[in-house]
Amino acid sequence: STYDSLYWEGYGHGLYPAVTAGTVVQRDDAVLTIRNQLKAQGFNTKETADFLAYWQPKLPQSPYIRLTWFGTSAMNQLAPLSISPRPTTVIRTFLDFEGLDQPVSLPAQTFSAPKRNGFTVTEWGGLLRDGIR
Numbered sequence: 001s002t003y004d005s006l007y008w009e010g011y012g013h014g015l016y017p018a019v020t021a022g023t024v025v026q027r028d029d030a031v032l033t034i035r036n037q038l039k040a041q042g043f044n045t046k047e048t049a050d051f052l053a054y055w056q057p058k059l060p061q062s063p064y065i066r067l068t069w070f071g072t073s074a075m076n077q078l079a080p081l082s083i084s085p086r087p088t089t090v091i092r093t094f095l096d097f098e099g100l101d102q103p104v105s106l107p108a109q110t111f112s113a114p115k116r117n118g119f120t121v122t123e124w125g126g127l128l129r130d131g132i133r
Helices: 027-041 045-058 072-078
Strands: 023-026 064-070 089-100 120-128
């Protein structure tokens, strides 16, 4: 079977990863930056559009936004998946973001997009720190 999307929510396992890297952008640049960073992680146009349809209305109205991504490796530890039949390719990401009044300096993140082979599962999610402004 092919599913356009599935929804799940739950609690993570272990400690939530620390925010040690990321990108700080002006609010007006956030959507383009998110789009480019999702593409760099291997998400296609439709998956990116779905992500933005959900998260763009929730972007903070602050002058700056910090974007930090936790990719497949971090997500596999935080929220392990059990899928049958087992997928050949799994691409997972989770955006931890927050509005800022002033920019902060963070080391940049690097991304890599796995090659999609066979049965591919993609997953995205997010956390807006301090709620919606």
